[in-house]
Amino acid sequence: MIEVNDLSVTFRHAGHIIPAVRGVSFAVAEGETFGVVGESGSGKSTILKAIAGLVKADAPSLKINGQSLGLTRSKADRYLMQFVFQDPYGSLHPRQTVDDILREPLLIHGVADAAEKVTVALGDVGLLPLHRFRYPHQLSGGQRQRVAIARALILRPRILLLDEPTSALDVSVQAEILNLISRLRRSYQLTSILVSHDLGVVAHLCSRIAIMQSGRLVEVLDVDSLRRGRAKQAYSLELLSASRGFSRSPS
Amino acid sequence: MSQSPLLEVEDLSVSFPGRGGITRAVRNATFSLGRERLGIVGESGSGKSTAGRALLGLVPPPGIVTAKRMSFAGLDLISLRDVDWQALRGRRISMVMQDPKYSLNPVIKIGDQVQEAYRLHHRSTSEEARRRALAMLDAVKIRDPDLVYHFYPHQLSGGMGQRAMIAMMLIAEPDLLIADEPTSALDVTVQNQVLRILDDLVTDRGMGLIFISHNLTIVSSFCDRVLVMYGGRIVEECQANALQAAKHPYTRALLKAAPSLDHPLTELAVVKRNPEWLL
Amino acid sequence: MSSPLDPPSSEMQPSLRQWLTSDAPASRRQAMLGNFYRAVVTLCSNPAALTGLLIVLTLILIAIFAPLIAGHVSPIHQSLADRLAPPSSLYWFGTDELGRDIFSRTVHGARVTLTIVMLVSVVVAPIGLAVGLLAGYLGGWVDAVLMRITDIFLAFPRLVLALAFAAALGPGIENAVIAISLTAWPPYARIARAETVTIARSGFISAIVLQGASTWRILFRHIMPLCLSSLIVRLTLDMAGIILTAAGLGFLGLGAQPPTPEWGAMVSAGRDVILDQWWVATIPGIAIFVVSLGFNLLGDGLRDVFDPKST
Numbered sequence: 001m002i003e004v005n006d007l008s009v010t011f012r013h014a015g016h017i018i019p020a021v022r023g024v025s026f027a028v029a030e031g032e033t034f035g036v037v038g039e040s041g042s043g044k045s046t047i048l049k050a051i052a053g054l055v056k057a058d059a060p061s062l063k064i065n066g067q068s069l070g071l072t073r074s075k076a077d078r079y080l081m082q083f084v085f086q087d088p089y090g091s092l093h094p095r096q097t098v099d100d101i102l103r104e105p106l107l108i109h110g111v112a113d114a115a116e117k118v119t120v121a122l123g124d125v126g127l128l129p130l131h132r133f134r135y136p137h138q139l140s141g142g143q144r145q146r147v148a149i150a151r152a153l154i155l156r157p158r159i160l161l162l163d164e165p166t167s168a169l170d171v172s173v174q175a176e177i178l179n180l181i182s183r184l185r186r187s188y189q190l191t192s193i194l195v196s197h198d199l200g201v202v203a204h205l206c207s208r209i210a211i212m213q214s215g216r217l218v219e220v221l222d223v224d225s226l227r228r229g230r231a232k233q234a235y236s237l238e239l240l241s242a243s244r245g246f247s248r249s250p251s
Numbered sequence: 252m253s254q255s256p257l258l259e260v261e262d263l264s265v266s267f268p269g270r271g272g273i274t275r276a277v278r279n280a281t282f283s284l285g286r287e288r289l290g291i292v293g294e295s296g297s298g299k300s301t302a303g304r305a306l307l308g309l310v311p312p313p314g315i316v317t318a319k320r321m322s323f324a325g326l327d328l329i330s331l332r333d334v335d336w337q338a339l340r341g342r343r344i345s346m347v348m349q350d351p352k353y354s355l356n357p358v359i360k361i362g363d364q365v366q367e368a369y370r371l372h373h374r375s376t377s378e379e380a381r382r383r384a385l386a387m388l389d390a391v392k393i394r395d396p397d398l399v400y401h402f403y404p405h406q407l408s409g410g411m412g413q414r415a416m417i418a419m420m421l422i423a424e425p426d427l428l429i430a431d432e433p434t435s436a437l438d439v440t441v442q443n444q445v446l447r448i449l450d451d452l453v454t455d456r457g458m459g460l461i462f463i464s465h466n467l468t469i470v471s472s473f474c475d476r477v478l479v480m481y482g483g484r485i486v487e488e489c490q491a492n493a494l495q496a497a498k499h500p501y502t503r504a505l506l507k508a509a510p511s512l513d514h515p516l517t518e519l520a521v522v523k524r525n526p527e528w529l530l
Numbered sequence: 531m532s533s534p535l536d537p538p539s540s541e542m543q544p545s546l547r548q549w550l551t552s553d554a555p556a557s558r559r560q561a562m563l564g565n566f567y568r569a570v571v572t573l574c575s576n577p578a579a580l581t582g583l584l585i586v587l588t589l590i591l592i593a594i595f596a597p598l599i600a601g602h603v604s605p606i607h608q609s610l611a612d613r614l615a616p617p618s619s620l621y622w623f624g625t626d627e628l629g630r631d632i633f634s635r636t637v638h639g640a641r642v643t644l645t646i647v648m649l650v651s652v653v654v655a656p657i658g659l660a661v662g663l664l665a666g667y668l669g670g671w672v673d674a675v676l677m678r679i680t681d682i683f684l685a686f687p688r689l690v691l692a693l694a695f696a697a698a699l700g701p702g703i704e705n706a707v708i709a710i711s712l713t714a715w716p717p718y719a720r721i722a723r724a725e726t727v728t729i730a731r732s733g734f735i736s737a738i739v740l741q742g743a744s745t746w747r748i749l750f751r752h753i754m755p756l757c758l759s760s761l762i763v764r765l766t767l768d769m770a771g772i773i774l775t776a777a778g779l780g781f782l783g784l785g786a787q788p789p790t791p792e793w794g795a796m797v798s799a800g801r802d803v804i805l806d807q808w809w810v811a812t813i814p815g816i817a818i819f820v821v822s823l824g825f826n827l828l829g830d831g832l833r834d835v836f837d838p839k840s841t
Contacts, residue, residue: 039438039439039440039441040409040438052740053740054736054739054740075742077742078740078741078742082740082741083736083737083740085733085736085737086733087733090732090733090734091732091733091734091736091737092734092737093734093738093752094734094756095755095756097555097558097561099558100558104738104741104743105741105742108741108742108743108747109742129554130553130554131554132555133554133555133556133557133558133560133561134553134554134555134561135561135565138553141295148737151737151741155741170294170295170465171294171465171467171505171508171509172294172504172505172508172521172522173294174508174509175508175509175510175519175520175521175522176521178510178519179518179519179521182517182518197438197439198510199512200509200510200511200512201510203510203512203515204510204515204516204519226512227512227513227515238440239439239440240512242439242440242442242443243439243512244512245468245469245471245472246442246443246446246447246450246469246472246473247443247472248450270575
């Protein structure tokens with residue numbers, strides 16, 4: 001369903017040229033959850049942002065359902081894909097209630113029955129009516145992330161892009177949110193791309209995982225191989241062993 | 252482990268009075284520490300960082316610190332004045348913090364910061380201090396210490412910055428190091444390098460280490476003993492290698508909540524918070 | 531837990547206070563009112579801010595009820611036999627060089643002061659906000675052009691430009707307002723631009739962009755409300771400066787024209803006799819001081835309410 005062909009993103013700032021993503025290609029089947037892992041500077045988040053149109057790729061490299069997408073996204077594309085950000089504290093407007101935040105996409109696109117749709121959305125992500133008119137600072141991190149997910153899903157997109165959705169959350173809250181995402185992708189029939197630095201998280205949700213290093217795609221593994229440590233590239237093996245925790249044995 | 256404990260804490264409580272009432276960040280924490288590695292694990296709001304700061308007298312006002320007993324190598328910490336705290340910090344108890352971006356002075360060169368940490372507590376010439384700073388940078392496995400000595404913090408990667416921070420905090424040879432999430436801001440491959448350096452230094456110098464973290468995996472593999480905190484209380488205390496046999500339901504739930512590579516689950520265990528745990 | 535609002539809140543039904551501070555609001559109106567209530571409580575718990583608020587409210591009340599408070603004594607009625615009379619039970623603040631009651635003139639002068647301050651605010655804040663929003667969000671040449679225009683206006687010293695205007699257009703309150711506004715708006719554009727640049731980078735703005743919002747919607751529905759708090763604080767703190775500039779213009783004979791009682795003009799009129807009949811210049815001077823102080827204290831308090839850094 002999603003085809004990324006030779007995607008490159010180069011940032012130019014004050015005379016510096018930074019190749020954040022270099023010639024990355026992969027495909028995601030319909031209904032699949034595809035993982036992208038890497039360390040900081042690997043370009044994993046940039047790939048997601050380029051797909052969403054938040055940053056401009058160097059050249060059009062994206063096909064969705066066979067149709068090529070340009071460098072920018074139109075208003076209609078917003079029905080196609082939505083985004084969940086990493087930071088639950090920064091991704092909600094501080095002066096708007098949960099109700100305002102969830103209504104906004106409906107108002108922008110002139111969708112009818114906004115109030116009802118908001119009620120349904122809140123229920124889907126496990127929030128209660130008492131949360132509806134709270135401001136973000138009156139919610140916990142997990143609750144804010146639920147609002148962010150509800151907002152992403154309220155337009156019923158086909159594709160969900162998740163950028164480290166649980167990295168800023170405590171382990172126990174992370175478990176709840178991961179369970180939620182797992183449930184929702186089935187009930188909303190979503191095709192997703194999940195970016196994370198945490199191999200455990202990615203292995204839990206994804207069927208295939210791309211490993212990124214310094215802007216390049218190192219290899220793509222299916223989740224079984226990932227769990228068994230059957231990677232071909234040296235960097236992948238390094239990443240896998242580092243994820244297992246600290247060991248005193250000489251490395 | 253040496254005979255007499257390095258640190259003895261009994262009924263440590265830290266409260267913050269505020270408009271909505273009093274927030275009790277740490278409640279009746281009791282533990283002791285020898286020359287060993289003690290991990291304190293908890294989620295946000297558990298009080299672990301506040302407890303660490305209380306041990307250094309760094310709880311910001313309007314926080315109130317009380318304890319039946321809080322002594323370090325026989326010295327009573329509760330009645331210390333500011334002057335005494337200054338003599339203690341860095342020299343006998345040190346703290347490494349989470350993000351070197353924020354904990355290193357951005358306008359002073361690395362080498363100068365490290366040597367300043369030495370000169371605060373030892374009379375020496377600047378030549379001598381410089382020599383020691385270079386030796387310390389070498390001890391934390393920074394290649395080309397002569398070069399890095401003249402770098403500013405923003406020129407260092409996260410891992411190097413954290414190693415510089417460790418150098419700064421260990422140069423005066425403290426007996427106790429408190430590390431508050433020292434590797435949380437680092438990439439996973441770098442984390443283990445930094446942990447290894449910390450491990451070697453702590454072993455070589457016979458120091459006590461308190462390792463505060465939210466990451467149970469790292470703490471259980473790095474430390475000798477583990478304390479689990481929830482809502483300001485210590486709910487579990489056990490040997491690190493015996494964590495799987497933990498008794499408190501919160502600890503058991505926490506162990507099962509993290510998605511692991513080795514044990515695939517369709518649904519992750521969710522911590523059912525029992526209000527009784529807060530009593 | 532007592533709140534500094536205890537006396538009035540015991541008159542409020544307990545259910546109203548609960549409704550306002552409920553953590554499960556049932557409507558947007560309840561949520562907004564709750565927020566507003568919390569802001570007011572925070573403001574009033576700061577004694578300096580509360581003082582400032584009271585001074586400003588008093589100013590507004592005096593301006594509205596001026597004729598009543600002045601006891602229906604005319605501020606422009608001259609009584610030459612009683613000129614330069616000291617404060618007494620008949621003339622509470624004495625009389626000026628034309629025998630006009632200074633108390634009445636001071637009270638009515640509050641109207642003039644408030645008028646000038648309101649007019650300037652209403653002109654300056656929207657212009658500054660619009661310029662700043664567009665410059666900050668659109669960037670590029672729009673930003674460059676707008677900021678250079680801002681720089682040009684910033685280069686003029688306020689009083690000098692006002693003098694120029696008065697010379698060109700003639701003296702009077704409206705022209706004084708125009709003159710002050712022309713030099714007062716640039717800082718607001720700068721503040722709005724700085725805030726916009728920071729806010730535009732936030733996750734929630736990216737989220738709104740991703741939902742397909744148009745630029746106008748983003749600017750006016752999402753970014754503008756966040757800029758307002760800095761602007762309000764700056765405006766309140768600036769009020770003192772505006773009052774002093776207007777008083778300065780009045781002092782130079784360029785603002786309100788006689789016989790309109792304007793505090794600055796009153797100070798000017800009294801400067802010849804300041805040593806012997808101190809009340810003629812000093813009373814309006816004290817009024818200017820108290821009101822400026824009030825706005826400053828209120829502005830500081832508002833800044834703490836909108837942007838608490840103490841916790």
